[in-house]
Amino acid sequence: MSQSDHHIVSSQTYMKILVTLLILTVITVAASRVDFGFMNTVVAMLIATVKATFVLAVFMHLKYDNLINRAIFGTGIFFLLVLFVFSITDIFTRYSQTPQ
Amino acid sequence: MSTVNTDAHGHAHAHHFESAEQEYLASKQGIWLFLCTEILMFGGLFVAYAIYKTIYPEVFVAGSKFVDWRMGATNTVVLLVSSWTMAMAIHSIQVNKIKAAGNYLMATIICGFGFMIIKYFEYSHKIHLGLVPSKYFSYTGEMVTNGKLYFGFYYVMTGLHGIHVLAGMGLIFWVWLRNRRGDFGPHRYTAVEGVGLFWHLVDLIWIYLFPLFYLV
Numbered sequence: 001m002s003q004s005d006h007h008i009v010s011s012q013t014y015m016k017i018l019v020t021l022l023i024l025t026v027i028t029v030a031a032s033r034v035d036f037g038f039m040n041t042v043v044a045m046l047i048a049t050v051k052a053t054f055v056l057a058v059f060m061h062l063k064y065d066n067l068i069n070r071a072i073f074g075t076g077i078f079f080l081l082v083l084f085v086f087s088i089t090d091i092f093t094r095y096s097q098t099p100q
Numbered sequence: 101m102s103t104v105n106t107d108a109h110g111h112a113h114a115h116h117f118e119s120a121e122q123e124y125l126a127s128k129q130g131i132w133l134f135l136c137t138e139i140l141m142f143g144g145l146f147v148a149y150a151i152y153k154t155i156y157p158e159v160f161v162a163g164s165k166f167v168d169w170r171m172g173a174t175n176t177v178v179l180l181v182s183s184w185t186m187a188m189a190i191h192s193i194q195v196n197k198i199k200a201a202g203n204y205l206m207a208t209i210i211c212g213f214g215f216m217i218i219k220y221f222e223y224s225h226k227i228h229l230g231l232v233p234s235k236y237f238s239y240t241g242e243m244v245t246n247g248k249l250y251f252g253f254y255y256v257m258t259g260l261h262g263i264h265v266l267a268g269m270g271l272i273f274w275v276w277l278r279n280r281r282g283d284f285g286p287h288r289y290t291a292v293e294g295v296g297l298f299w300h301l302v303d304l305i306w307i308y309l310f311p312l313f314y315l316v
Binding site for chain 2: 006008009010011014015017018021022025028029032041044045047048051052055056058059060065066068069072073075076077079080083084087088091092
């Protein structure tokens with residue numbers, strides 16, 4: 001296998017992804033105008049994660065990449081989640097009654 | 101078989117690799133490992149943000165009144181477009197359009213400049229008002245208790261991100277020069293791929309920073 005065998009993503013696909021990302025940016029701003037209470041942050045983070053997935057899968061070629069690079073990325077995200085979940089669990093269990 | 105530094109396809113590579121392809125894959129794997137350290141570095145800051153946002157939600161709502169979402173949104177568009185031009189630069193090299201690749205790389209650098217110029221206006225406006233972190237905070241207008249906390253997060257997170265944008269611009273300039281020199285072709289573009297991955301990660305981090313600071 002030489003580099004000429006690398007998956008070449010078509011320029012049409014890249015354009016579609018760019019347009020999708022721009023539309024999602026408009027949706028992010030629009031969603032922030034609606035009051036979902038504490039869900040606003042959750043909605044914003046969900047949209048951001050959808051955008052991030054498009055960037056990772058297509059722009060960063062993770063969709064077409066080998067297993068080891070996907071595993072490396074997944075490991076990084078896994079440990080970030082471990083840090084996040086334990087920290088947030090700690091804070092919510094101590095501040096849940098009266099946030100101050 | 102081939103000589104020590106040339107594989108079956110006639111591509112040069114370092115002698116400790118079997119082939120140019122293996123060298124490319126190893127380099128890219130190294131970049132992904134580096135990107136993991138970047139994700140965890142910014143990740144620590146995102147977790148800190150989540151903790152303080154939970155304890156002092158009013159501080160972040162008040163602080164976000166001092167940033168202009170239109171500037172943040174413009175910068176989001178600028179970075180998304182720059183990610184696209186970066187992806188198109190690699191696509192152009194893969195299909196042997198070397199000159200087009202150079203133009204896409206230059207467009208990416210210009211987007212980086214655009215981003216930093218907007219950031220400069222945002223920063224200088226806030227610094228002028230005394231909206232700076234910690235003990236240097238000297239804003240005299242209406243402000244909630246602990247209001248300066250928001251600006252600590254704002255400057256550290258967008259500042260660290262801004263440094264990454266500057267570093268990315270430098271790296272893209274480096275591959276632009278090498279591209280102009282004729283270093284890259286459809287079978288050899290490892291450096292462009294690596295720099296591209298770094299640039300996309302910088303875009304990725306901004307995708308999260310924008311709603312967290314501008315749309316609280």
